[in-house]
Structure formats: structure tokens, C-alpha cells
Amino acid sequence: MKTKKWSVKVIFHFTDVALVKSWLNYKEDTKQAGYTKNQVLHLLDFRMQVVEALIRGSQERKRRGRPSADASGHSEHHHRAAVPISGPDVRCDQKGHWPDPQVMTNSPRCRLSGRKAKSQVQCSECKVFLCLKAGKNCFRDFHDK
Known part of the structure; x- marks a missing residue:
């Protein structure tokens, strides 16, 4: 050998x-x-x-632009699987983290403030839902930790 x-x-x-x-x-x-x-x-x-x-x-980044017709943003399931929280190396890299508003009838809870607030804003990179309101910016706090 x-x-x-x-x-x-x-x-x-x-x-x-x-x-x-x-x-x-x-x-x-x-x-x-x-x-x-x-x-x-x-x-x-x-x-x-x-x-x-x-x-x-x-890994190759997601393509920009409008999603294809077969990609649906709505889930048929009643319970969503919890998205694992990314490590600080991904969360704080300041690359591709954009607030992505989601239209949902049953909004998930903010991952940072726990059960206190519901959110319709999802991070485009981390895929977690976070509050983004005047006076409460969990989105920024989550990506600065």
C-alpha cells in the first residue's frame, strides 16, 4: 500500500x-x-x-426569480415539521438572509420569541419564521446572535 x-x-x-x-x-x-x-x-x-x-x-444557490408553476407554497398537512435552527456560522454569515412574507391562514409562531407571537415572515436562507414589526425585530436579533 x-x-x-x-x-x-x-x-x-x-x-x-x-x-x-x-x-x-x-x-x-x-x-x-x-x-x-x-x-x-x-x-x-x-x-x-x-x-x-x-x-x-x-452547494449551488437557489435560482432567483419566480418559482415554477408546480412549486406550491401551501401545505396540506395540519402540523409543520420544525425546521432546525441553523448554527451561528450560517445564521450570522450575512449572505442571502432576506425576509420572505408568506400568506398563510394558520401562521406559525416566531422561533425567537417562542409561543408569544405569530409571524408570517420567513428567512429565505434559514427557513425559520421570525417577527418583523416596528418595535420588535426578531429577524435582526436572530441573525446578529
């Missing part, structure tokens, strides 16, 4: 060093922010989030 070239080994080594250094910075930042040990990601989980963010970043 052949071994990898030394240049590939060096690249992997420095990538690994950069990931560990980033994780140490992340741990320090969360410690200063007052997070508990249980809320801080382990190194393996941190690596997985970085990999997932890199994969999502390389």
Missing part, C-alpha cells in the same frame, strides 16, 4: 492545526460569554459543524 505524498500530509496537518486553534478560540469566546461547559461544543462536534458549513457553502 502506498503512502500519501508528503505535501498532502503537510496540508492535512496544517488544516488540523487550524481547526484545533479555531476550536480553542471558540472555547475561550464561549467562556467569556458565560456559557456553561455543557453548552460548549466538543472538538469533534465543532469539526462536524465546520465541515457541514463548508459543504453547504459549496
Whole structure:
């Protein structure tokens, strides 16, 4: 069995060093922010989030313009499946996050304010519903955290 070239080994080594250094910075930042040990990601989980963010970043973006006729915005189901909240790397990247008004008879609740308010505004990138009203801008707060 052949071994990898030394240049590939060096690249992997420095990538690994950069990931560990980033994780140490992340741990320090969360410690200063007052997070508990249980809320801080382990190194393996941190690596997985970085990999997932890199994969999502390389995927083709949605096409702009009007949706095709077969794409319907209305759901026949009574209960919507909860959309997982994106990690801070996606939420705060300031790329493609636009308020997308939805016309619905039964509006979902705002993901940031919980059960308090219903919202008809959805983030075009994260696919979560958030309040966007004068005096209450959960959309901005969600993407700044």
C-alpha cells in the first residue's frame, strides 16, 4: 500500500492545526460569554459543524426569480415539521438572509420569541419564521446572535 505524498500530509496537518486553534478560540469566546461547559461544543462536534458549513457553502444557490408553476407554497398537512435552527456560522454569515412574507391562514409562531407571537415572515436562507414589526425585530436579533 502506498503512502500519501508528503505535501498532502503537510496540508492535512496544517488544516488540523487550524481547526484545533479555531476550536480553542471558540472555547475561550464561549467562556467569556458565560456559557456553561455543557453548552460548549466538543472538538469533534465543532469539526462536524465546520465541515457541514463548508459543504453547504459549496452547494449551488437557489435560482432567483419566480418559482415554477408546480412549486406550491401551501401545505396540506395540519402540523409543520420544525425546521432546525441553523448554527451561528450560517445564521450570522450575512449572505442571502432576506425576509420572505408568506400568506398563510394558520401562521406559525416566531422561533425567537417562542409561543408569544405569530409571524408570517420567513428567512429565505434559514427557513425559520421570525417577527418583523416596528418595535420588535426578531429577524435582526436572530441573525446578529
